[in-house]
Amino acid sequence: MPGxxxxxxxxxxxxxxxxxxxxxxxxxxxxxxHTDPASVNGWxxxxxxTEDDMESSKSVEGEQVSNRHGAxxxxxxxxxxxxxxxxxxxxxxxxxxxxxGEHAVVYGKAAMAAAISLRSYLLVTALSKSQRTxxxxxxxxxxxxxxxxxxxxxxxxxxxxKKVHYYNLVDKLDPELVEAMQPHLSIISPKASPEDRKTHxxxxxxxxxxxxxxxxxxxxxxxxxxxSTIPIGAGLGSSASISVCLSSxxxxxxxxxxxxxxxxxxxxxxLQIERINRWAFVGEMCIHxxxxxxxxxVATGGKAVVFKRGDYSKPPTVTPLRKFPELPLLLVNTRQSxxxxxxxxxxxALRKARPAITEPILEAIDKIxxxxxxxxxxxxxxxxxxxxxxxxxxxxxxxxxxxxALGVSHPKLERICELVESAxxxxxxxxxxxxxxxxxxxLNSNASPSTLKALEDRFxxxxxxxxxxxxxxxxxxxxWPAVLHNGSEDEGGEEIDQEKFLNADGRDxxxxxxxxxxxxxxxxxxxxxxxxxxxxxxxxxxxEPISG
Numbered sequence: 001m002p003g004x005x006x007x008x009x010x011x012x013x014x015x016x017x018x019x020x021x022x023x024x025x026x027x028x029x030x031x032x033x034h035t036d037p038a039s040v041n042g043w044x045x046x047x048x049x050t051e052d053d054m055e056s057s058k059s060v061e062g063e064q065v066s067n068r069h070g071a072x073x074x075x076x077x078x079x080x081x082x083x084x085x086x087x088x089x090x091x092x093x094x095x096x097x098x099x100x101g102e103h104a105v106v107y108g109k110a111a112m113a114a115a116i117s118l119r120s121y122l123l124v125t126a127l128s129k130s131q132r133t134x135x136x137x138x139x140x141x142x143x144x145x146x147x148x149x150x151x152x153x154x155x156x157x158x159x160x161x162k163k164v165h166y167y168n169l170v171d172k173l174d175p176e177l178v179e180a181m182q183p184h185l186s187i188i189s190p191k192a193s194p195e196d197r198k199t200h201x202x203x204x205x206x207x208x209x210x211x212x213x214x215x216x217x218x219x220x221x222x223x224x225x226x227x228s229t230i231p232i233g234a235g236l237g238s239s240a241s242i243s244v245c246l247s248s249x250x251x252x253x254x255x256x257x258x259x260x261x262x263x264x265x266x267x268x269x270x271l272q273i274e275r276i277n278r279w280a281f282v283g284e285m286c287i288h289x290x291x292x293x294x295x296x297x298v299a300t301g302g303k304a305v306v307f308k309r310g311d312y313s314k315p316p317t318v319t320p321l322r323k324f325p326e327l328p329l330l331l332v333n334t335r336q337s338x339x340x341x342x343x344x345x346x347x348x349a350l351r352k353a354r355p356a357i358t359e360p361i362l363e364a365i366d367k368i369x370x371x372x373x374x375x376x377x378x379x380x381x382x383x384x385x386x387x388x389x390x391x392x393x394x395x396x397x398x399x400x401x402x403x404x405a406l407g408v409s410h411p412k413l414e415r416i417c418e419l420v421e422s423a424x425x426x427x428x429x430x431x432x433x434x435x436x437x438x439x440x441x442x443l444n445s446n447a448s449p450s451t452l453k454a455l456e457d458r459f460x461x462x463x464x465x466x467x468x469x470x471x472x473x474x475x476x477x478x479x480w481p482a483v484l485h486n487g488s489e490d491e492g493g494e495e496i497d498q499e500k501f502l503n504a505d506g507r508d509x510x511x512x513x514x515x516x517x518x519x520x521x522x523x524x525x526x527x528x529x530x531x532x533x534x535x536x537x538x539x540x541x542x543x544e545p546i547s548g
Contacts, residue, residue, distance in 0.1 A: 086220075087481035088125045088497065089252065092516055092527070093244035094473055095119065095230040096237035096298040097331070097431040097440050100399050101369040103347050103406060105309065109366035112373065113294055114304035114324055116331065117470040118236065120228040121514050122245035123482060123501045124253070127221035136207055137225040139502060141232065143200040145188050147208075149219060153180035157212040164213055166256045166275065170282050171315075173209070178286075181208050199232075202239075206283035207246055214250050214279070224249065225498060229507040229515075231465070234333050235340070235432030240295030243283030248276045248476050260478065260528040269530045276300050276476055276530075292316055302475025302531045306373050322531075323376055324472040325383030327392075328443040330426065330452075333465040334412040336436030343408045343433040350407060361402050368399050386445050393427030393442045400429030408434030416441075416464065423455045442471070474529040477516055484514065484526045493526070 094115040101111025127133070135146040156162065157177055164170055185208070189200045207224065226245060230238040251257050257272050258264065277300040284291040294307045297318050304324035309316035351358040372395050375381060375388070382388055400417065403409060413430045416439045420428045425447035431440045443452075452468075459466045482496040496514055504513045516527045 086126050086253070088123060088495070089249075090121060090123050090479040090482045090496065090514065091245045091248040091252070092119050092121045092477045092479070092514075093241045093248070093299040094237075094302060094475065095241050096295055097329075097438070097471070098235075099304070099431070099440070099471070100372050100395065101365055102399075102403060102430070102432060102434065103344070103408060104362045104365035104369075105307070106344060106347070107351075107362055108308065108310040109362060110306055110308045110369040110373070111294075112304055112306050112321070112369050113298050114321075114472050115298050115302045115475060116236070116329065117473045117516075118230045118331070118467060118507075119516065120226060120230060120238070120241040120245050121501075121510060122242075122249055123223075123225045123227075123496060123498065123514075124249050125223045125225070125498055127223065129220070131221040133221050134211065134219075135223045136204055137223065137502070138200075138203060139225075140228055141199055141203070142192065142196065143189065143203060145200075145204055147184055149221060150217060152184060152208070152212060152217075153177075154212070154217045156180040158216075166214055166251060166254060166279075169278060170213070173282070173285050177209065177212070178205075181205060181212070184208060202287045203242065206239075206243055206286040209286050210246055210250055210279055210283055213282070214254060219253075222253075223498060225501055227501065227504065227510045227514075229510055231333055231438075231467075233337075235437045236331075237295040237299055239287045240280065240284055240291075240299045243280040243287070243296055244276060244299040244476050246283055247279035248478065251276060251279065252478065252480070260530045260532070264530075273301050273475065273530050294318065298475075300476050302529070303472050304376075306369065321373070321376060323381065325376070326473055327383065327389065327471045329469050329471040330420075330441035330443055331431075331467040331469050332416050332439050332441070332459055333467070334410065334416065334436050334438065335463060335465060336410060336412050338410070338433060338436030340433040343435045346408060346435075347406050358406070361405055365399060365402050368395050368402075371395060389442065389444060393444065396429045396440075396442055397427040403430055403434060410434065410436050412436065412464075413439050415462065416459075419455060419458055419462075423451055425451055425455060440471075474516065475531045477527045477529040479514070479527050484524065 095118045096113050097116055099112045099114050101109060105111035132149045133146050134149055135144070137144045157180070162174060162177060185201050185204055188204055189197045192200060211219070224246070226242060228238060228241065230236050230241055232238045248257070257275065258268055259272060260269060277297055280296040280300055281291070281293050284293070284296050292307070292309065293315060294305065297305055297307075301320055304321040306319045306321060307316045347358070351362075372392060375391055375395075400409075404414075409430060413434065413436070417428045420426060420441050426441045426443040428439055428441040431438050456466050479496075483493040484496060485493045500513060504510045516524055
């Protein structure tokens with residue numbers, strides 16, 4: 001509401017949000033591992049000081065200073081170099097898979113997408129006041145770029161007709177703002193291949209558009225370092241995961257997000273999720289032009305969604321599925337390149353040539369999605385019952401058969417299905433456009449470790465890349481400050497700094513250092529998620545248990 005100052009909280013710390021005008025005076029904070037009476041929940045809040053105060057404090061400590069009237073004044077204290085505005089913190093968001101409904105969704109049918117436990121992780125390190133640069137580091141794709149904050153096109157983004165605020169809905173990019181960023185994007189990765197350079201510039205474009213739209217010239221210098229365990233270009237929502245990390249990080253820096261904390265009402269948490277999601281969609285528009293909005297919705301809220309788009313002139317209908325269970329999933333990358341446009345065109349050609357055959361297949365896929373939704377939404381659904389998992393798996397297997405009939409499978413995908421079927425460990429289908437890409441297997445409860453290891457060896461021997469992951473996990477999360485209990489001897493936990501984060505070796509190293517979960521289901525202390533808060537308060541003002 002315009003003019004309203006709200007007492008937000010991040011992990012229990014009261015923070016004052018800026019007013020809708022975007023003006024806010026941020027106080028310098030430092031973290032105290034040994035909480036004392038002078039701190040609030042471990043945060044030491046220093047006295048506020050102005051630039052004039054700083055200018056008047058330049059005398060050398062211990063000297064007697066006389067003013068122009070000859071009177072002796074108390075010596076000013078020599079101040080140390082300015083410290084960062086806030087401690088390092090992290091955000092994280094999951095990738096996604098389409099569980100049911102590929103291709104049918106193009107023709108107005110329903111599809112279901114769910115979060116997976118492969119995630120992106122963004123470490124934000126604030127610099128001192130004197131360091132007026134922002135740096136974007138994505139070492140997994142070879143991107144590193146810095147900009148001088150004062151040289152960015154603030155004058156264009158701050159025009160009254162262009163300026164937006166964190167609470168605004170942005171459903172299209174402003175061509176003038178996009179054009180204003182071009183000189184700052186054209187300098188990126190000049191020696192990279194055209195394909196890699198485009199990837200780098202797309203990522204930087206999403207970051208700069210969010211930074212310039214939400215921030216201001218007085219924004220502190222920062223380093224934004226991203227690591228990801230999600231394969232890029234495999235149809236697993238890696239770009240949406242990155243956009244959610246960037247959106248949530250910048251909104252946290254602006255102090256416009258509340259929580260997450262255990263006592264946060266569900267309605268308030270969902271407002272934060274929606275705010276993050278809206279700006280993540282802006283990042284997705286920078287990367288993809290005309291995204292569906294499904295990937296960023298799953299990456300923000302976690303669990304699963306059912307989405308449907310009957311009219312392409314309007315946004316899709318997205319229904320969150322909060323009861324979607326966390327289930328063990330085997331994800332196998334064929335390493336076979338594919339083109340979504342080619343596979344979509346293939347189905348369109350078949351539909352035109354043989355509508356009497358194609359339409360019933362698309363209708364059958366739609367019925368599979370509806371059946372899965374009804375099963376999971378049922379009051380007596382129990383994911384721990386083998387029969388429930390078997391029903392979901394059977395629907396996946398049938399869905400794959402129908403997609404194969406549409407001609408969008410691939411020999412490598414069929415080989416993965418064959419290997420899983422012979423091992424007897426679960427139910428497999430392609431995920432995404434097909435023609436290569438990835439396959440997912442819902443594992444049954446009696447799959448033994450030795451059988452899975454033998455299957456993994458066969459995958460590796462045939463050139464496939466396997467990931468053991470979880471279906472239906474958490475959405476966007478925050479680690480504030482960037483301190484984890486990793487079994488180290490550091491008192492108060494292990495602080496995650498730039499060096500440790502950059503030196504984490506591959507996906508396994510990243511997960512071991514900062515992953516939100518150790519093993520399949522155990523949650524790591526420190527990470528907090530908006531989709532896990534509660535309790536929910538119903539229309540009668542009574543608390544309800546959190547479902548799903």
